[in-house]
Amino acid sequence: xxxxxxxxxxxxxxxxxxxxxxxxxxxxxxxxxxxxxDMNVEFLRNILPRLMWEELSGVVGELGLPALPPTxxxxxxxxxxxLKAAENDPxxxxxxxxxxxxxxxxxxxRLLLETCVKEGKLVCGxxxxxxxxxxxxxxxxxxxxLV
Amino acid sequence: MSRPEDTLPPDLFYNDTESRKYTTSSRIQxxxxxxxxxxxxxxxxxxSSLILDVGCGSGLSGEILSASDAQGTxxxxxxxxxxxxxxxxxxxxxxxxxxxDLFLAxxxxxxxxxxxxxxxxxxxxxxxxxxxxxxxxxxxxxxxxRFFNGLYASLRRGGRAVLQFYPKNDTQKTxxxxxxxxxxxxxxxxxxxxGTKNAKTYLVLTVGGGELDGxxxxxxxxxxxxxxxxxRRRAKERRRGKEEKGSxxxxxRKKEQMERKGKVVKANSKYTGxxxxxxx
Ligand SMILES: C[S@@+](CC[C@H](N)C(=O)[O-])C[C@H]1O[C@@H](n2cnc3c(N)ncnc32)[C@H](O)[C@@H]1O
Ligand SMILES: [Zn+2]
Numbered sequence: 410x411x412x413x414x415x416x417x418x419x420x421x422x423x424x425x426x427x428x429x430x431x432x433x434x435x436x437x438x439x440x441x442x443x444x445x446x447d448m449n450v451e452f453l454r455n456i457l458p459r460l461m462w463e464e465l466s467g468v469v470g471e472l473g474l475p476a477l478p479p480t481x482x483x484x485x486x487x488x489x490x491x492l493k494a495a496e497n498d499p500x501x502x503x504x505x506x507x508x509x510x511x512x513x514x515x516x517x518x519r520l521l522l523e524t525c526v527k528e529g530k531l532v533c534g535x536x537x538x539x540x541x542x543x544x545x546x547x548x549x550x551x552x553x554x555l556v
Numbered sequence: 557m558s559r560p561e562d563t564l565p566p567d568l569f570y571n572d573t574e575s576r577k578y579t580t581s582s583r584i585q586x587x588x589x590x591x592x593x594x595x596x597x598x599x600x601x602x603x604s605s606l607i608l609d610v611g612c613g614s615g616l617s618g619e620i621l622s623a624s625d626a627q628g629t630x631x632x633x634x635x636x637x638x639x640x641x642x643x644x645x646x647x648x649x650x651x652x653x654x655x656x657d658l659f660l661a662x663x664x665x666x667x668x669x670x671x672x673x674x675x676x677x678x679x680x681x682x683x684x685x686x687x688x689x690x691x692x693x694x695x696x697x698x699x700x701x702r703f704f705n706g707l708y709a710s711l712r713r714g715g716r717a718v719l720q721f722y723p724k725n726d727t728q729k730t731x732x733x734x735x736x737x738x739x740x741x742x743x744x745x746x747x748x749x750x751g752t753k754n755a756k757t758y759l760v761l762t763v764g765g766g767e768l769d770g771x772x773x774x775x776x777x778x779x780x781x782x783x784x785x786x787x788r789r790r791a792k793e794r795r796r797g798k799e800e801k802g803s804x805x806x807x808x809r810k811k812e813q814m815e816r817k818g819k820v821v822k823a824n825s826k827y828t829g830x831x832x833x834x835x836x
Contacts, residue, residue: 410657411657413635414637414657417637417669417670417673418668418669418670419668419669419670420668421661421665421666421668423666432670446655447633449604449633449635451603451604452604452605452606452633452634452635455603455604455605455606455675456606456635459606459672459673459712461670522635544650545650545657545658546646546650546658546659546660547659547660548659548660548661549639549659549660549661549662549665549668550641550660550661550662550665551662551665556665556694
């Protein structure tokens with residue numbers, strides 16, 4: 410499960426619906442893995458305004474990952490302009506300006522889309538329910554009496 | 557042939573053997589892929605999105621969400637989260653190393669994501685299962701309402717969901733679509749090839765942007781390929797004795813009318829002129 414998903418997932422129990430501690434769930438005994446994905450700046454641009462940055466920082470801390478900057482990066486900071494040799498130019502003299510993902514975007518991509526919880530559990534801060542994660546799949550099936 | 561929903565609960569029906577058989581059948585792969593593409597057309601996504609796949613199974617639909625625009629997925633690749641009640645189906649998805657995040661979860665228990673999480677949702681051939689509740693403690697209508705309420709909340713304002721399903725009969729079709737409307741969705745029901753054994757039903761749902769969009773007929777209207785008709789308009793048209801909106805005669809007449817006015821008429825697609833049943 411991607412760290413991105415942890416920024417949206419809540420406890421599934423009805424009694425936690427209106428609680429403000431049922432999000433984010435807290436990873437425990439988590440084993441992380443990196444699963445490489447193609448860089449997609451457009452997706453980052455779409456999702457960035459929807460992130461809850463403080464909660465993301467909290468989870469990153471709980472997982473023992475390097476701390477995030479205190480505020481959410483701006484959309485502008487996701488790309489930067491770079492000079493590149495023009496295509497089909499045998500002289501190599503001509504350069505064009507291209508937009509490429511910035512280091513900020515590469516770091517966000519690494520954290521949100523490539524860093525995954527492989528094993529462990531996710532614990533609700535409100536009811537204490539533990540959702541097991543096995544091979545990256547979280548079990549959100551609730552026994553009837555907990556629905 | 558009996559409906560699988562009437563034989564076993566989904567997690568038992570989609571066991572290891574059935575999940576593998578399902579996923580490796582080239583006939584099924586083709587049908588699920590066609591329906592996923594149809595659902596994507598109806599979603600009209602304009603940028604790389606976060607999508608929920610309800611009853612994602614082994615990821616036949618999800619793999620298409622992960623494909624790029626060049627590979628035929630509009631605005632793709634998208635990032636998706638899938639959930640399914642069958643551990644065997646998810647096991648096959650794991651083996652295939654799909655890109656989406658997988659959850660073992662029951663749609664009838666709700667959608668555990670914070671409000672406004674997803675740009676869109678799809679579900680291909682799954683939600684008819686929600687109508688069979690004999691194995692659970694809750695009624696079918698209770699499960700449908702938990703599902704649609706959760707789905708509604710988890711989508712962004714202006715978001716859409718397209719759910720293809722196999723209704724057992726008209727009662728079930730109405731039961732499902734009215735549960736969606738009660739949850740707050742603007743809804744339209746679209747049928748490809750109605751009355752044939754290839755009939756496909758798509759429930760197209762929109763989340764209004766606020767109070768002004770509360771009228772469901774306003775929200776879904778204007779969406780490509782989906783016609784909405786609510787009781788009010790239908791009554792008006794009956795009074796005027798007009799041909800039924802959306803009928804072939806109606807489309808042809810409208811097209812001619814627009815061409816006469818010098819307007820550009822939308823190019824014919826493979827769905828043009830096909831009979832569609834309209835509800836609401
Ligand atoms: C016909 S398969 C479709 C799978 C996938 N969407 C596809 O197109 O290949 C139906 C899926 O719905 C799942 N399903 C049935 N009831 C469900 C429920 N209550 N919650 C989540 N998934 C469910 C089944 O386990 C099965 O994987
Ligand atoms: Zn809880």
